[in-house]
Amino acid sequence: MIHLKLTFIGADHEVTGSCHCLEACGKKIIVDCGMEQGSNKYVNQDMPFPAAEADFVLLTHTHIDHIGLVPLLCAHGFRGPIYATVASCRLGDIMLRDCAHIQESETEWKNRKAQRSGQPEVEPLYTMNDVEAAVKQFVPCHYNDAIDLCDGIRIRFRDAGHLLGSASIEVWIDEDGVKRKLVFSGDIGNLNQPLIKDPTYLDEADYVLMESTYGARSHGPAPHYEQELEAIVERTLARGGNVVIPCFAVGRTQEVLYFLRKIKQDTSADVIQKMQVYVDSPLAVQATHIFGEGMEECFDEETLALIAQGVNPITFDGLHTITTSEESQQLNFDPTPKVILSASGMCDAGRIRHHLKHNLWRSESTIVFAGYQAEGTLGRQLQDGVKSVKLFGEEIQVNAEITQISGISGHADHDGLIKWITAFRQKPKEVFVVHGDDEICDVFADELQNKYGIHAFAPFSGACFDLVSGEWLREGVRELVKKGEGAPSAAAAKKSTVFARLLAAGQRLAAIIGRSEGGSNKDLARFADQVSALCDKWDK
Ligand SMILES: [Zn+2]
Numbered sequence: 387m388i389h390l391k392l393t394f395i396g397a398d399h400e401v402t403g404s405c406h407c408l409e410a411c412g413k414k415i416i417v418d419c420g421m422e423q424g425s426n427k428y429v430n431q432d433m434p435f436p437a438a439e440a441d442f443v444l445l446t447h448t449h450i451d452h453i454g455l456v457p458l459l460c461a462h463g464f465r466g467p468i469y470a471t472v473a474s475c476r477l478g479d480i481m482l483r484d485c486a487h488i489q490e491s492e493t494e495w496k497n498r499k500a501q502r503s504g505q506p507e508v509e510p511l512y513t514m515n516d517v518e519a520a521v522k523q524f525v526p527c528h529y530n531d532a533i534d535l536c537d538g539i540r541i542r543f544r545d546a547g548h549l550l551g552s553a554s555i556e557v558w559i560d561e562d563g564v565k566r567k568l569v570f571s572g573d574i575g576n577l578n579q580p581l582i583k584d585p586t587y588l589d590e591a592d593y594v595l596m597e598s599t600y601g602a603r604s605h606g607p608a609p610h611y612e613q614e615l616e617a618i619v620e621r622t623l624a625r626g627g628n629v630v631i632p633c634f635a636v637g638r639t640q641e642v643l644y645f646l647r648k649i650k651q652d653t654s655a656d657v658i659q660k661m662q663v664y665v666d667s668p669l670a671v672q673a674t675h676i677f678g679e680g681m682e683e684c685f686d687e688e689t690l691a692l693i694a695q696g697v698n699p700i701t702f703d704g705l706h707t708i709t710t711s712e713e714s715q716q717l718n719f720d721p722t723p724k725v726i727l728s729a730s731g732m733c734d735a736g737r738i739r740h741h742l743k744h745n746l747w748r749s750e751s752t753i754v755f756a757g758y759q760a761e762g763t764l765g766r767q768l769q770d771g772v773k774s775v776k777l778f779g780e781e782i783q784v785n786a787e788i789t790q791i792s793g794i795s796g797h798a799d800h801d802g803l804i805k806w807i808t809a810f811r812q813k814p815k816e817v818f819v820v821h822g823d824d825e826i827c828d829v830f831a832d833e834l835q836n837k838y839g840i841h842a843f844a845p846f847s848g849a850c851f852d853l854v855s856g857e858w859l860r861e862g863v864r865e866l867v868k869k870g871e872g873a874p875s876a877a878a879a880k881k882s883t884v885f886a887r888l889l890a891a892g893q894r895l896a897a898i899i900g901r902s903e904g905g906s907n908k909d910l911a912r913f914a915d916q917v918s919a920l921c922d923k924w925d926k
């Protein structure tokens with residue numbers, strides 16, 4: 387019997403925790419496996435099959451809300467190939483290591499607290515070893531190459547223009563002559579971002595799963611990024627202060643470097659020519675190297691033209707990178723005015739907090755926000771104009787200039803999304819609207835339906851769609867996470883218990899037994915004896 391199903395697991399009626407499961411041609415495919423971040427509205431439902439039974443993972447891009455749980459999937463027994471673009475494989479490697487590092491140190495901190503108060507210890511969601519294993523399963527793919535996953539399933543990565551390596555994924559299915567073409571949009575990029583290409587417009591699909599993050603917002607006219615940044619840097623360095631820019635290590639940091647290089651190239655002012663810039667974040671330094679090595683297939687024409695002239699678009703005289711924490715602390719004792727780029731982007735963790743401690747009290751320094759600051763973060767407090775903050779147990783006066791540059795969003799706005807979906811030559815049979823806030827994905831789906839005549843629906847987590855009959859097999863779960871239970875990744879953390887790991891190992895064993903049918907009697911007997919011995923050992 388033909389069996390083509392799409393199950394919605396995460397980033398459905400919310401923005402984070404992207405995950406969707408496709409069953410076709412007897413194979414089980416997971417598209418993105420992200421972590422739920424920030425305030426969580428709905429709990430991601432379980433996948434329709436155990437991790438050990440999945441055959442393939444496809445990744446659209448490397449933001450943690452799209453790949454953050456991949457190592458957990460592997461720890462739970464997934465052993466198949468993980469397909470992603472070349473750039474995503476390289477960035478995914480460093481971003482997952484960073485994520486495991488954060489989790490290991492958070493767990494260490496929690497366990498020290500637990501020991502003091504006599505509470506039981508906790509386990510990290512996953513460890514560096516899990517990441518090491520996961521990245522070995524990465525299969526780097528070039529954009530626009532057709533890749534045969536197995537008999538009847540072919541995929542192709544197309545540049546989504548959202549982050550280095552980001553992709554929309556086209557999937558062609560042919561199961562006994564029943565043919566369906568699916569497109570997973572991934573996160574759709576904004577126009578005219580520096581370095582990377584604009585999103586690719588695709589032209590045919592039966593079913594489209596598309597994001598709607600800014601489905602109700604317009605980015606307005608293009609910001610004067612370079613001029614704004616130049617004015618800030620010039621006046622701050624001239625008055626002897628430091629420019630401190632909290633920014634995300636991957637993407638935003640390289641974008642700021644791109645503009646700083648341009649400013650240095652285009653401005654003759656003495657303070658700009660002498661400008662010293664420090665990138666102080668190990669992840670940002672690694673990511674900047676990746677941007678600089680063999681990423682031509684991701685770059686736009688302007689960037690390629692620079693490279694052809696022998697110019698590295700994100701490097702210039704006076705740029706320094708810092709990896710060790712000793713060097714990082716030394717920076718605070720060097721009186722020369724400078725520009726410091728550090729993470730995290732919202733100031734809630736990381737080395738940026740040291741730089742804030744040493745610069746917030748100085749009226750000659752400037753703190754520049756280059757991206758969105760979520761509610762409850764230190765970044766948002768500073769934007770809101772607090773007079774003092776507490777850092778490392780010390781009360782710090784806010785005397786520095788606090789400002790922001792209207793950075794370029796990585797996401798398409800409402801008009802960009804409409805342009806992307808209306809580029810399909812024939813209207814898809816159905817558009818599944820995902821990756822948007824609760825109301826926004828409904829409003830966007832309604833607009834597609836009523837204004838553009840495109841069948842569209844925003845499903846909830848747990849919903850399942852039959853791609854043969856075009857009918858819903860199951861509705862999703864509309865129950866909101868109760869207040870107080872909304873901790874980030876609550877569901878994921880629950881699944882990370884050591885017992886869950888054992889359960890997954892058992893499911894893997896069952897899957898292997900299932901696949902062993904037809905093997906030689908000698909092998910099967912040996913296998914059976916070993917499983918029985920294992921059972922005898924533990925069945926006390
Ligand atoms: Zn993203």
Ligand SMILES: [Zn+2]
Binds near residue numbers: 401404
């Ligand atoms: Zn996303």
